Amino acid sequence: MAELSGKSVYITGGASGIGRAVVEEFVKEGAFVTVLDRSAEGLKELEQQFGEKVRTITGDVTIYEDHQRAVETAVEAFGKLDVLISNAGVFDAFAKFVNVTPEAMSEAYDILFSINVKGSFFAAKAAVEELKRTRGNIIFTLSGASFYPDGGGVWYTASKHAQLGLLRQLAFELAPDVRVNAVAPGGTLTALSVIAPLRPFVNIVDNETKAKSIKTRNPLKIVMASEDHVGAYLLLASDKARAITGEVISSDGGLVVRGLS
Ligand SMILES: NC(=O)c1ccc[n+]([C@@H]2O[C@H](COP(=O)([O-])OP(=O)(O)OC[C@H]3O[C@@H](n4cnc5c(N)ncnc54)[C@H](O)[C@@H]3O)[C@@H](O)[C@H]2O)c1
Structure with a gap:
């Protein structure tokens, strides 16, 4: 039997990259x-590909009401919610702290923390009551940068x-009803x-350069793809x-093996 047969899952940032592969x-x-x-175009592609198996919400993870809409949609369409995956995120491209002006630092902080951190608070808050009903679970997309x-x-x-930190405290508070874990x-x-x-303040690198850098940095020497x-x-x-619960699976080509932890 299929592993997730009949489960209702809500994912943020599922229109591209890792989230899309998970969908x-x-x-x-x-x-x-x-x-x-927030990518209406990416969502349209998902609808075309998966039809009735998916529902899509064009929205922003920094807006609480958008998560509420998503949870309501999941429950209306599929009768319940079993899993939340808080995955949407944005990057700073290794911008160097000393090079960035105070104004840009502040603006970058507000934008990036709103999406990566507050977006996860909001997703969990909007989903928690439905997840308690199903004794479901939450999965955050972390990163090697979490460690x-x-x-x-x-x-x-x-x-x-x-x-x-959010993952660990929530795993503690939501037990025994809801498991809370992450993939890094x-x-x-x-x-x-x-x-x-x-x-x-940064150099945006092309995919070939990025692939080389990814391969060099992980001990298994894998150019990792979303899949x-x-x-x-x-x-x-x-x-x-x-x-x-309270666990993180590192899927990173073995960064811990570098002995940096
Ligand atoms: N790519 C990497 O090297 C890498 C490594 C470790 C962790 N991650 C994490 O994986 C997650 C997914 O990133 P990805 O690499 O697949 O990137 P991606 O850009 O391919 O996918 C991210 C998705 O999130 C959506 N999104 C971004 N901001 C949003 C917002 N405010 N509201 C709604 N949707 C929004 C984007 O439209 C996109 O569809 C992120 O949390 C990222 O930090 C990525």
């Missing part, structure tokens, strides 16, 4: 998926550490966008993980 895998495994994303330096600049690294991908070839205030991470999400979402 594809989860639908294949029998789930019904509600996707919130190590040099997975981004200070904005991204601090935001991904903050999400780790390493550098992956996606279109992860760089926030506007930091663009003047490489879906197995970790699948395990955490499924009933096979009923004893797992």
